[in-house]
Amino acid sequence: MGVTAPETVRAAVDAAYRDEWGQVVATLIGLTGNWDLAEDCAQEAFAAALATWTRDGVPSRPGAWLTTAARHRAIDQLRRDTKGAAKVRQLAVLERVPIEPASEEIPDERLRLIFTCCHPALPFQARVALTLRTLAGLSTGEIAKAFLTAEPAMAQRLARAKRKIVEAGIPYRVPPAELLPRRLTAVLAVLYLIFNEGYDEQDGRRALAAEGIHLARTLARLMPGEPEVRGLLALMLLLEARRASRTVDGVLVTLENQDRSRWDHALIAEGVATLDEALAMRRFGPYQVQAAIAACHTTAPDAEATDWPQIAALYAELARLAPSPVVDLNRAVAIAMAEGVSAGLALVDELAESGRLDGYYLLPATRADLLRRDGRLAEAATAYEEALELAPTDAERRYLKARLCSL
């Protein structure tokens, strides 16, 4: 076999890293129960692939090649250092289980990995970091940067989490039916946070949004019968489709003023199709409802054509499934659009009186917006100023200032 072009090999290794890293790590953890060993050997296997594939060509099943290479490395490493009963046990399993899987039907180890990473006995931030490290293959440095943490602190967070998994006896498995619904909710929360961290930021954290979508796609493939997984994927796709038009020169642009020709219509089509598949299973949940709301917005040809009564009804459903004052605030906006500003304002004032959203800048910002629509400009100005005091980011402050100046 001749030498394969370096750029072809590089591309093949990059693609394999994206698609197979999680599976290689998950398989090695499944065999040895040793998380650090699994990560190290996966890393070495990918490094070896670059040289070997250049010499011998890219294998027909890169994932199987990488898993085998990682296993050989694990065996070597354990042989070099066979002290302690645990190592002997790990080695015995590695050597006994056949190296070449009998068929293509390998049970996907990534499901066990993701449910273990997202176990509720781990701190939430550790679940996020562990998922990004072991399943998505981000380096500790990349994760630290994404969460504005120093690398040694992130390394310690990951090490503590892995130690707890072993010492507390967190099982490496897909939870049984009676635990599955709640555990799946925990997994989806981690994926949604990863996506949102990348979605809200203007700087170098964009990659997280792509990782979130990639993980949700993988999970949707692995759990085809779970409508909420599809609901979450649809929600991410529909939000991602609008991202390019969310800001202009660093200033937030509201949905009604966004340039709809800049929306990604292929993503919208995929998001709507994914949502339809989820809804067809007829087991609704909060992610499906949020995706349905996003679909109402993204499929309207222009802001005027938005189906606000439908959106208001969906927010009412969301408030029932997952009660939250933020959902109530969004419902108030939808009611204002569907039934008139005064009906919406009445709901916003009710929320303000309840004190449940004290300190949340979108409460005065929403109130200001509705007052402006109602022509009560002096009151609107006061509310915008109140929101400016509370706004957490520059993009939001710039937007509010622009609104205040335009009154």
Add this chain to the structure above:
Amino acid sequence: MKYVFLICDDEKTSSSMEEIRADPAFQAYDAEVDRRGGSLGGARLRPVAAATTVRVRDGETMVSDGPFAETKDFVGGIDIVECADLDDALALAALHPYASRGCIEVRPVWE
């Protein structure tokens, strides 16, 4: 794996041993522990007012009255149980009546 359940509550009420033995919720929990092969040890503790904490720092023994941590809930007893894994231990701990009114801290035993 062996786990210790630290059985905690705020001590607002204190049932007698007779009342606990007669409580169907405790009977159900004990039955489940027995079904799994029985308790490996355990004890009900006197209220936290009787607690004393010892710390040694730089070779010096410091004795303080009261519990180890200033929280609303206090350890009121322990159970030592054998469970397959943490999920199994959490499921059993959740059956303990104190899980509903206080909390159960589940700690793996260093083996």
